Amino acid sequence: MVQHNNGNTYLKIVYYGMAGSGKTTILETLYKLTKDGNREIIPVSDLQKIDRTSGATLYFDRGIFQSTKKRKVYYRVYTVAGQKGFSSLRIKVFNKLDAETDAVIFVVDSQIKFFEDNIEFLLELKSITNNRLIKEIPFIVMLNKQDLKAVISDEDFIQILKNEKLWYGPKNKFYIWNPLIYKTCALFDQEKDIYRSFYEIARRSGLYHIYGDGKAPVDKEFSDTSILTT
Ligand SMILES: Nc1nc2c(ncn2[C@@H]2O[C@H](COP(=O)(O)OP(=O)(O)OP(=O)(O)O)[C@@H](O)[C@H]2O)c(=O)[nH]1
Numbered sequence: 001m002v003q004h005n006n007g008n009t010y011l012k013i014v015y016y017g018m019a020g021s022g023k024t025t026i027l028e029t030l031y032k033l034t035k036d037g038n039r040e041i042i043p044v045s046d047l048q049k050i051d052r053t054s055g056a057t058l059y060f061d062r063g064i065f066q067s068t069k070k071r072k073v074y075y076r077v078y079t080v081a082g083q084k085g086f087s088s089l090r091i092k093v094f095n096k097l098d099a100e101t102d103a104v105i106f107v108v109d110s111q112i113k114f115f116e117d118n119i120e121f122l123l124e125l126k127s128i129t130n131n132r133l134i135k136e137i138p139f140i141v142m143l144n145k146q147d148l149k150a151v152i153s154d155e156d157f158i159q160i161l162k163n164e165k166l167w168y169g170p171k172n173k174f175y176i177w178n179p180l181i182y183k184t185c186a187l188f189d190q191e192k193d194i195y196r197s198f199y200e201i202a203r204r205s206g207l208y209h210i211y212g213d214g215k216a217p218v219d220k221e222f223s224d225t226s227i228l229t230t
């Protein structure tokens with residue numbers, strides 16, 4: 001998080017995941033859904049894309065949104081380049097551009113044939129966050145491309161999270177911060193849960209900062225508190 005002298009707060013949110021999982025498409029659809037100003041965020045600059053002619057991201061995409069209810073809150077939203085050889089660029093986007101990352105949306109390509117590739121990316125994310133996911137960096141999951149056939153279910157992905165110790169049981173104090181799992185479609189005309197998932201990560205990133213001093217706040221009840229709307 002970056003706080004400017006004029007009172008503006010910038011939260012950095014990153015869409016992370018394997019090549020072709022839909023990160024750029026998600027950000028484009030989020031732009032289209034929010035540009036008319038009828039939601040809790042509105043884009044305040046054009047979407048910046050550094051990509052190949054094929055559409056694959058070469059470095060990153062970046063969009064800036066402003067909260068429409070809390071005008072001093074801004075979100076810098078990045079996508080990383082998912083190609084396997086680009087991990088050093090992903091680390092740079094994650095840690096260096098503008099600021100350190102405040103919150104992550106992990107974007108899965110739900111097609112079963114990519115099961116292992118998604119796990120590989122989750123391990124990479126775990127490693128570059130030094131195991132700070134959930135405890136210090138809120139994260140949620142999008143099982144994208146659910147409009148296609150032969151896709152994984154949320155139970156499948158929860159099992160992966162459990163195996164990677166990214167899922168807490170009901171007695172654990174971090175239980176309320178387990179990642180929500182959204183089954184999404186990023187294509188604009190069939191769009192599903194693109195805004196809702198962003199809203200949730202924005203809400204969590206705000207709560208971690210306001211109530212947890214940058215960590216998961218564990219001793220309060222937050223079920224309907226929202227930085228975007230209160
Ligand atoms: N059917 C379907 N296709 C999708 C969906 N989301 C994205 N796509 C398509 O998948 C392809 C890759 O999407 P991108 O958004 O470029 O993927 P990316 O994650 O940004 O990929 P990199 O930049 O290479 O990491 C494009 O042809 C998209 O139209 C979805 O929900 N359903």
Ligand SMILES: [Mg+2]
Pocket residue numbers: 023024025055056057079080081082
């Ligand atoms: Mg991309």
